[in-house]
Amino acid sequence: MRALLKMERPAWLLAAAALVVLVVINGLVQKGFFAPMVLQSNLTTFLPLVLVAIGQTYVILAGDIDLSVGAVAALVNVITVSVMAALGGSAGAIAAGMAAGILVAVACGLLNGLLIAVLRLQPMVTTFGTGIIFSALALWVLPQAGLVVPDAYWSTYGGAILDVPTVLWILLLAGLFVFVLARLPFQSWLKAVGGNRSGAFQSGLPLTGIRIKAFVLSAIFAGLAALCLTGETATGDPLMGQSLGMGSISAVALGGTLLSGGVGGAMGSILGALLLGMIGNVIYFAGLPYEYQTLVQGLIVLAALAGGVVLARR
Amino acid sequence: MSDGLTSDINARPWQTKALTLLRDPLTLALLAIVVMLGIGEALSPGFARGDQIVRLLTVAALLGIAAAGQNLVILSGGAGIDLSVGALISFGAVVAGNVMNGADAAILPAILAAIAVTFLFGCVNGIGVTVIRIPPIVMTLGMMAVVQGGLVVFSQGIPSGNAAPALMNFINKPMLFGLPGILFAWLALSIAMVILLRRTSLGFAIYAIGANEQAARLVGLPVKTVRVLVFGLSGALAGLTGVMVIGYTGNSFISVGDQYMLPTIIAVVIGGTSLAGGSGGYVGTVAGAIALVLLQSLLTTLHLEVWGRQLIFGATLLVLLGMYGRQQAPRV
Amino acid sequence: MNMAIEAKSLTKTFGSVRALTEGRLRVAEGEIHALLGANGCGKSTLSKIIAGTHAPSSGSLRINGQEVSFASPRAAEDAGVALFYQELSLIPQLSVEANIFLGREPRTAVGAIDRKAMRAMAQKLIDRFGEAVGPGLRPEARVSDLQPGERQIVEILKVYAKNPRIVIMDEATAALDSRQVAVFFDFLREKRGEGVSTVFISHRLAEVFAICDRITVMRNGETVAEMTVADTTQEEVVRMMVGDIHRPQKRAAKTGTATPIFEVRNITGARFHDVSLSLAPGEILGLGGLQGQGQSALLRGLFGITPLTAGTLHLEGRACRMRRPAQAMAEGLAYVSGDRVSDSVLQGRSIYENLLAALVMREGKLWLSPRQMAPRLSAEAASLKTKYAQLSDAINTLSGGNQQKVFIARWLATQPRILLLDDPTKGIDLGAKADLFALIRDLADKGVGIILYSSEESELLDNCDRIAVFNGGAVVTELSGATLDSFHLTRAAFGES
């Protein structure tokens, strides 16, 4: 067992273990937690953060950070919704809206990547700055929340495909993506770039391209999260997704990825994001007075992190 | 070449000196300040008037004091960053407000109480980062939630107090040479920071730890203690900012410090301190804080749509960052 | 004779530092060519230009007769050029196999990394070093868990995994022991047979004369001579590199039975166990044996860097504990590490600050006055002939060897009573080495106790009064007096006593 823990990525297992504990607790305090409906609704709540955390992982593995994901999500949301509204609510309009959203996300990722990898600006402050710009553009596109999304879009998102809830499909596909990418050289290169940048360069890796790709991946996942949010809220809102930036970083850390880069993986981030969501649930269903909810949530997150770090050191 | 080793920095030819000066983040920040003042004055006459500049400096002082702590944390490296400063400013303000509750006599106890409490919170950050080894960004983010939650609990039923008149005058009214007291306080803090960083062993340790933690440990520097202390100081300076903020606003409320969190980081980075730790200083941060506040006011006075203001703000930030906050090229 | 490398008039300036003023190098196909010179003369800079890591400021470079200008290390690799980086190019967080094949991973049909193939290939490469490496060097081990020598071997394997036609070995043997060097040389000879050209950079002249065909000597950024090994002598080469040096005689063994200044009884820690040693004042005690047998680990344990799990320490008869470096420093110990990048350099800070580092805690002053400190520190640096422009320059403007001198000076400034040296001459040129050992003997004569670990046998034999030989984390023999020779040392190192 100890050897197992010591092996590849202990923190990955720890996030899983913590998640199991929380699921058990939640099952105890919330009756009906395991009812398919309830599970689906919880997954719907957690899914956007899960997606953003996946993308954030790749940026962090490469030793960078992306604070702009929330703003990217907002921008993609308003673009998608505006395009759908402008083209009427047909299936074609839906597809066009989604495509436009993802294209914009790619553009956002490219901008981040160019500024950071080519012009070599400091990533944290740069993505904070670009985040402000993306928010500004979102406000420009849609000055206040509104516009409706075609019924087909959000009812499909909230419903099921082949008897499997759509949100579960999305989670499974995201998981598959993570699984596949972890087996490609690219993820190893990301870690190299984050672990020892000059070493990676000296080893002949195309630093700039790798970092840009990471930012584009992050933005695409933020865009996918925005499509989910759009399905969940059936509306456009320029202020949407503001908590995704910091939330995704916490999820990545909880999932055992080192924020300094070079170590970790997106599977852990998925668990970390689910863990963060579950913490919120448990607190509520444990019947805590509301004044203590923020406090206790902060404490549990810290405790989970501390526990993970302490155990990982064994 | 191996003698005459006491050669000092002033012995360089003036060309090199001029070149270094031009690349210096401090010079760049000052340049940016002058340019923005010029633009402001051109667009809305009165923007660069003396008393308006004094008011801007007052606002910058609030940011600058909080950014001093942030600066220490970032300098000490190890991905050091303090996201809890905003929440701790709020906490400091609420504590100070409750202790002084409008009484001049209680100002000192209020300052001490606010600083003591926030110092402790800061130390807890430091302990989490050093002993338990939680990454600073997550530790302080968690602490932010805890402190905010704590404020909601704490402010229950307790009247959040008011600033004492003397404190409000100190921050808002001219004291000497037409300048309010807070500017002198900031000046004193700046001098203390520069001396701390350049001439004391604590300052040396902060740079050394930021540059190479392992090497710092091997030369006997108390790495963990210094780091805890640095986070503690960041907390305390946030608490002090909280006291000043309540003097500025007159009374405290639980989200009063939120708006300072990210600007402290930006001021530090614009001022030329590397987020990787180990290089930079406070003088640049002072310039960074002023530039940032100036930019914000400049944008306020422009008659623009909100998104336009935000766009300009973001873009200017990137330009400022691009002027010096660039990382090293892999190939030279 | 076909020329593999022909570099002409290469120059390189970093800001205002002229690192290379006239870089010339002609390496024939299939030869092993030594590139020699004192610290900071521009060897690494020249190598990096050839390997595409640095852009030259001017000059021309021909590879296999073709005029080239590599835009990146990748471009150089594609032209068959691979460089062993003096400071290593490994990713500590990744496994050995991932490092060896970084950027050229074997792939399966669907494009994923073919882990099986990669492991097998890595294992095959490691097996070339066979017995000469410890069991820790496995394909799946993380590089950060390896010892310096093992890392160096991984970097070597990484170079050869690229199947290069031209190899530059920038101090590839600096942390290798004699057995590992032997394997490495077999490798070099085999590659020579295959027509691979090798540039061999080393400060160990004996190695150069053992393996190389021709020599290029550099001085102050300039190539000053080119010759064949057969036509020259070590003395001549040294004179060309650094001028005349004072070669110390073998140290006359210290006699007398003073009470030990430092005594270690039955201590155990990570990578060593049950070690007992005693050190008399003024004595130079060597730690011998193959690379990675616990010598460095012992020194680090003694200095409080890693915990001791059993045993006792006595300083001048008084029991003491070293739980932190600060505690060890307070007792008058000093520790010079051979691992500059991770243990010593305060990156981005000035030379002054890098020199000052150990004094800060040693003197316990709150107030640091450069006016007072700078002259002391610069004198200390001068005693090792450290080459730098001014104290306020950043440390990374110095060459590797000069940096190491700064870090030694840093510790000498603390005036230690006991000096722990952990392969301190790694990357230091001959002149500086001679200065350093002269200085160490001086200190010993003043009563300082010295424990020296070196991966270079001759350093130990020339300078130590006694050598404790390590194998498998324990002392197998102590050599002194008549047994203090290469024969006994080698035999003991391989575990025969």
Add this chain to the structure above:
Amino acid sequence: DTFKIGLSNGWVGSEWRTQMIEEAQAAAAAWADEGTTVEVVVQSANVDAQGQIGQVRNFINQGVDAIIINANSPTAFSPIFAQAAARGILVIATDAEVSSQDAIYVGIDHKEWAMQSAKWLAETLEGKGNIVAINGVAGHPANEMRVAGYREVFAEYPDIHVLNEANANWDQAQGQQVMQNLLATYPDLQGVWVQDGMAAGAWRAIMAAEKKDDIAATGEIRKDFMTVWSEENLTSGASVNPPGVMASALNVAVLKLQGREFKDDIFTGTYGNAIYLPIPFVSNENLAEKLSEAEGKPGYWSVTAAISPEEAAAFFK
């Protein structure tokens, strides 16, 4: 009977919200006197709209009878409210209007709220003068409605010139900074339209610039501010958005849960689902009276008002 009502609040950054929840809890407790047990469960945290949807889901999964929400978005809740309605859960939004037809809104009309104080300002300035406006978070629904409100009013006064509109994000200190900048840029200023807590900050800047006698500006309803207002003799007026809105919504909810039917044409508003509550106004005339109501209350206490169960009954058949 016993009813379980979930209260959802998505922002904990102000004491106004705390007071809102406390008053709602008190209103719930008061139902015991009438023989009805109203159990409230509260979720209150800093979340975005999506996080608040999670809060609503928790309520649904828990099986509450009604949900009262101070929503972070006017539109984002439509799907989740539809789900709640499908489960027979009553959804009432308060303080911030929502577009969902599966929910009703019980609270003030923010546009009207802004129009009242804008009218006060215009009339105080006798229909002419230079003014500036300081707003909350751009893009936030309540802010946008308020902006629409004052713009509509000022448009009716051709001699009132709105020189600039800035955002201070409902933050008192930012309100003060923005006001400072505006004062420096526009020396000839007669009026300021500013909302909520930012008003206290704006007034502080006005007083610091020694212009309190030359400028009329809207104010706010916290006791702290009203004390200054009275002591310094400011020319101010404030529309009241009472924190009691959630208590009012709760009283309406309980009556509905008891099976009563709304009157036919009770709903109005943009989305046709709103019951607007009266908006009290504080001006120099009734300031003293409001201050006496605040006697013994903490400084952050806001002037409040809530619809009693009896008054709420008037909305029903």
